[in-house]
Amino acid sequence: MLLFTGGTVYRDGRFEEEALAVDGENVTACPARTDGVSVIRVPGCLIVPGFTDVHVHLRQPGFAYKETIYSGTSAAAAGGYTTVCSMPNLNPVPDTPEHLRVQLDLIRRDAVIRVRPYGSITRGEQGAELSDFETLAPYVAGFSDDGRGVQSRDVMRAAMERAKGVGKPIVAHCEDESLLRKDWAVHDGAYAARNGLPGNPSESEWKQVERDLELVRDTGCQYHVCHVSTKESVSLIRAAKRDGLPVSCETAPHYLALTDEELSDEGRFKMNPPIRSAADRDALLAGLLDGTVDCIATDHAPHSAAEKSRGLRGSLNGVVGLETAFPVLYTRLVETGLVPLKTLLRALCTRPRELFGFPAVTLTPGSPADFTVLDLNRPHIVNAETFRSLGRATPFDGWGVSAAVAMTLCGGKIVYHHLPDREELP
Numbered sequence: 001m002l003l004f005t006g007g008t009v010y011r012d013g014r015f016e017e018e019a020l021a022v023d024g025e026n027v028t029a030c031p032a033r034t035d036g037v038s039v040i041r042v043p044g045c046l047i048v049p050g051f052t053d054v055h056v057h058l059r060q061p062g063f064a065y066k067e068t069i070y071s072g073t074s075a076a077a078a079g080g081y082t083t084v085c086s087m088p089n090l091n092p093v094p095d096t097p098e099h100l101r102v103q104l105d106l107i108r109r110d111a112v113i114r115v116r117p118y119g120s121i122t123r124g125e126q127g128a129e130l131s132d133f134e135t136l137a138p139y140v141a142g143f144s145d146d147g148r149g150v151q152s153r154d155v156m157r158a159a160m161e162r163a164k165g166v167g168k169p170i171v172a173h174c175e176d177e178s179l180l181r182k183d184w185a186v187h188d189g190a191y192a193a194r195n196g197l198p199g200n201p202s203e204s205e206w207k208q209v210e211r212d213l214e215l216v217r218d219t220g221c222q223y224h225v226c227h228v229s230t231k232e233s234v235s236l237i238r239a240a241k242r243d244g245l246p247v248s249c250e251t252a253p254h255y256l257a258l259t260d261e262e263l264s265d266e267g268r269f270k271m272n273p274p275i276r277s278a279a280d281r282d283a284l285l286a287g288l289l290d291g292t293v294d295c296i297a298t299d300h301a302p303h304s305a306a307e308k309s310r311g312l313r314g315s316l317n318g319v320v321g322l323e324t325a326f327p328v329l330y331t332r333l334v335e336t337g338l339v340p341l342k343t344l345l346r347a348l349c350t351r352p353r354e355l356f357g358f359p360a361v362t363l364t365p366g367s368p369a370d371f372t373v374l375d376l377n378r379p380h381i382v383n384a385e386t387f388r389s390l391g392r393a394t395p396f397d398g399w400g401v402s403a404a405v406a407m408t409l410c411g412g413k414i415v416y417h418h419l420p421d422r423e424e425l426p
Contacts, residue, residue, distance in 0.1 A: 002412075003034060006043035007373065010345060011363045020047055022369040025412040029365050042373050042419070045406055048345055049361035050082025050113075050370040052352040054141070054171070055226055055250060055297035056322065058084075058115070061102045062091025067302040067390050069110040072322070075300070075389035077416040079322040080348075080372035080405040082113050083358060088120040089147040095123045095131035100139060113410045114370070116141040116358070118171060121159045127151050130159055137166035141356050146226055149175035149208050156212060160221035169222040169356070174208035174233070175273070185312040187274040191260040197312060200274050206232035213240045216247060224355065225249035227299050229273040231283035238292040248355050250297040251284050253325045254395055257332045267308035267315030268393040271301070275395075285338060288347060295352040296344075298325050302391025320391035324382055326374065327401035335402060373407040380404060 002022040009016045021030045021037075031037055053076065059067035076084050086103070094100035094117060107115045119136035123129045125145045133143065143163055149172070150156045156170075163170045181198045188199025209225055213236060216223045225237060228249045240247045254271065259278045263269045287293035301318025308315045326348070333339040353360060361370050382399045384392040408416040 001028070001031065001037045003030065003037045003039045004042055004047060004373070005039060006041045007045040007047050009363055010046060010048040013342060015046070020363065022409065022412050025369055027363055027365055027367045027369050042406065044375070044377060046374045046376060047363070048372050048374060049349040049363060050372050050408065050410065051080045051326070051348045052083040052358065053081050053297050053300070053322065054085045054224075054295060054352050054356060055146070056084045056086055056300040057089065057302065057318065058086045059302060060090070060106055065304055069106045069115070070112070071388060071390045072300070072302070073111045073113045073115060074416075075320070075322045075387060077113050077408045077410070078388050078405060079324070080326050080374065080408055081322060082370035082372070082408060082410040083116065083353070084113065085116045085118060085141045085356070087146040088118045088144060089125060093120050093124050094118070094136070094140070095120045097132065097135050097139070100136060104139065112415045113408075116356070118142055118144045118146070121145040121150055121170065122155065127155060130155070130162060133162040133166050133168075137168050140168065142169040142171045142224065144171035144173065144226070146171070146173045149173050149177065151177055153211060153215070157215050157219065160215055160219040160223070164219055164221040169224050171224045171226060172208075172212055173226045174205050174212065176204050176208045179204040179207065183313070185270070186263060187260045187276045189260045189277045191263050195265070200272075202230040202232060202276065202280070205230050205273055206236060209233045209236050213237075213245065213247065216240070216245050220246065222246045223248075227252050227255070227273060227297070228284065228293065229255050229276050229280060231280045234283045234287040234292055238287065238290070241292060248294040249292070250295045251288070251293050252297060252299045253321055253328050254319065255281065255284055256288070256296070257328055258395060263312070265311045267310060267312070268319060268397065269395050270308070270312050270315040270317055271299070271319050272317035285333075288339060289343060294347070294355060296325070296329065296347040297352070298322050300389070302389055303393060305392065308393040319393050319395060320387065320389050321394065323387050323389060324394055324396045326405060327382070327403050328396050328399065330376065330403040331401040369412040370410050372405060374403060375406040376403045378402070378404040378406075
């Protein structure tokens, strides 16, 4: 048995100063005596349900030079995550049970936390023939063609009908390719104009969100929008929720913490969708505060150093985020008074699990012992060279932050710890 003492437990929206006990894979009642109990003191720390990220790229199978199941889930554990959902732009693409099995075997062998894979919406993520929804459904969190928007309205309608039939969400990368220049580098805004760079217009995102919401109205499919980045998307999703549609969305830390005025010509600032304007950032913050934005997902997307070395024009899209999300969000949003801590925890801990039907982590006896110990007073500098992820490209490299993940438990096992005042742990 493990007994955590000296900390504050976040449970059911309340902060309670009490001990927390773990026996095997579950939380249990605190013992009357500590004989034979491993006591772990976490003074001044906050114990919260483990973070859940519904949008990560673990790159394996197919692209292990970018990331592996082991390195990606180790990075997630270091970031306080106990569950992640892995995107399907892999080789093979998980569009059949046989293809999915390759990934599932790797997860069973190498993952240090819980991984819920997505199946692809279309075969090979090519946007035409639908994947095997019915046979994949028992094994996946939902269906996504992340990395590409489904361009055909008819194909998306058919996908929604099939997804509703099997009780799984469509998790949509919204991008109308007809509105994009193939060589776009950044958001079509002030930085693009000032530096003569081809821009990605906001309309490329929100027009497809608008189309899909019309299809949700027709089909009744559960629908989740990936990496929302524009003020128009926030408005459309807010209205859809007000109308009672089964719609949810996520945004990412870089869209909440940065604007296109803060870019530099480095690959670590290149992602899709791009970092947009201050007005977009403010709309995302407002959406987080009023519940329009349900959760914060990192879109952790590692690439090799060479693939991220060609500046904004030539680098591949994608940045890493699992190991920086909480420190950056706490420092930039909570400490500045922009977002209450409870709102941030809802977006990281509880709301993602509710949306995708994952077992609740209540930190009460019988609950899964999937939790994170946060040190809210550990100033440090983000150093990408220390990441457990194979990826190093982050816009937050060199940032000063004031909080850190001290420990992560998944299924009662300590999968990450950094308690400077302890030489060893049980």
